[in-house]
Amino acid sequence: MIKKLRKAVLPVAGLGTRFLPATKAMAKEMLPVVDKPxxxxxxxxxxxxxxxxxxxxxxxxxxxxxxxxxxxxxLEATLRDRDxxxxxxxxxxxxxxxxxxxxxxxxTPLGLGHAxxxxxxxxGDDPFAIxxxxxxxxxxxxxxxxxxxxxxxxxxxxxxxxxxxxxQTNRYGILKTGSDDGxxxxxxxxxxxPAPKDAPSNLSIIGRYILMPEVLGHLARMExxxxxxxxxxxxxxxxxxxxxxxxxxxEGRRFDCGNKIGFLEAQIAFALxxxxxxxxxxxxxxxYT
Ligand code: UTP
Numbered sequence: 001m002i003k004k005l006r007k008a009v010l011p012v013a014g015l016g017t018r019f020l021p022a023t024k025a026m027a028k029e030m031l032p033v034v035d036k037p038x039x040x041x042x043x044x045x046x047x048x049x050x051x052x053x054x055x056x057x058x059x060x061x062x063x064x065x066x067x068x069x070x071x072x073x074x075l076e077a078t079l080r081d082r083d084x085x086x087x088x089x090x091x092x093x094x095x096x097x098x099x100x101x102x103x104x105x106x107x108t109p110l111g112l113g114h115a116x117x118x119x120x121x122x123x124g125d126d127p128f129a130i131x132x133x134x135x136x137x138x139x140x141x142x143x144x145x146x147x148x149x150x151x152x153x154x155x156x157x158x159x160x161x162x163x164x165x166x167x168q169t170n171r172y173g174i175l176k177t178g179s180d181d182g183x184x185x186x187x188x189x190x191x192x193x194p195a196p197k198d199a200p201s202n203l204s205i206i207g208r209y210i211l212m213p214e215v216l217g218h219l220a221r222m223e224x225x226x227x228x229x230x231x232x233x234x235x236x237x238x239x240x241x242x243x244x245x246x247x248x249x250x251e252g253r254r255f256d257c258g259n260k261i262g263f264l265e266a267q268i269a270f271a272l273x274x275x276x277x278x279x280x281x282x283x284x285x286x287x288y289t
Contacts, residue, residue, distance in 0.1 A: 002151070002155045003127050005051070005127050005148050006052045007052075007053045007127075007128040008054050008055070008129040008130070008131055010057070011057040011112055011116065012028075012065055013057050013105075013106040015109055016258075019260075026064060027058075027061065027062045030065060031263070033267055034267065034271050034274065037068060038134060038136065038257055041136055043069070044142075045144050049144035049147070050145075052097070052100060054101045055101075055104060057119055058103050058104070059105065059107070059109060076088065104122065112230075112231065113231050113233075114229070116130065116215070116219060116232055120220075123216060126213060129147070129210050129211075130207070130208070130211065130232075131208055132207025135255070135258075136257050136266050138266075138269055139250065140251065141252075143208050143252055144208055146160075146248065146250045147160055147210055147250065148210065154246050156212060156243045157210065158246045158248055159187070159206075160205070161175060161203045164204045166196045166199065166202050169196050170194065171204075173190055173205040173231075174194050174200060174205075175189070175190060175200070175203040175204075176188045176189030176191070176201060177203060182249070184247070185247040186245070187245040187247050188240060189237065192225055192233040193227075206250075211239075212239065214239060215236060215239055218236075219232070268285070
């Protein structure tokens with residue numbers, strides 16, 4: 001029986017060194033794309049996929065992330081007094097169901113695998129999604145919803161994948177592939193950041209996963225991998241052969257907002273999708289080409 005997917009883990013304990021000095025006192029996931037912080041895009045995407053319970057794996061200096069989903073009583077009262085209806089309405093996506101967001105602390109950033117393991121009490125015996133908020137996907141159907149629909153078809157573990165230029169395989173988790181119907185691909189192996197010459201394919205994992213709780217047992221070994229970090233990819237690789245494992249070629253365009261060019265591209269792409277901004281953005285872009 002395929003268990004319903006209700007839980008999501010959002011690891012936000014990284015140091016965000018590529019965005020210093022912006023991330024000196026503020027979490028990378030609070031950086032806005034247009035007018036919404038990355039973390040809110042991720043939470044809204046998860047809600048659209050039926051997620052009811054969220055666990056943020058946080059570290060030092062991340063309190064704004066939690067506050068963002070709280071009721072801002074004084075602000076909201078002031079906006080009501082001043083009849084600022086639009087501003088008030090803009091806050092709706094940042095409200096959360098009482099009790100639906102929990103946090104755990106990753107005291108030391110030992111890697112993504114370690115961050116997920118820190119959420120083990122929250123995960124318990126349930127399947128769970130992982131969203132890395134710095135991967136932003138522009139799509140008709142939210143990416144995690146596409147993944148959840150595929151999960152209800154196949155059961156087991158499933159990750160969102162996209163083709164990357166071969167010279168970039170050393171930036172991502174890369175799949176070794178079995179049967180492939182053009183949409184769903186069977187995963188027969190996983191390698192973290194292989195050199196292009198060693199990469200088993202150019203299909204890379206993006207920051208959207210649905211995993212079975214058994215991955216926690218593998219992560220608990222705390223084996224260090226690439227970059228001397230506890231890698232989620234290595235923990236997932238151990239599930240292959242034990243449980244179904246698929247990659248889904250999702251529909252949509254991914255922006256890696258953890259790096260500057262991806263982040264700047266996301267600003268433009270998301271602004272061009274906004275009816276209130278698109279014409280003005282198109283007009284000023286002409287001045288830069
Ligand atoms: P990144 O590789 O983007 O690392 O992590 P980072 O620290 O956030 O950013 P840079 O490379 O220093 O600029 C991918 C995801 O894993 C989380 C990050 O918060 C991000 O969502 N992460 C990474 C943790 O939560 N803990 C870790 O120990 C490492």
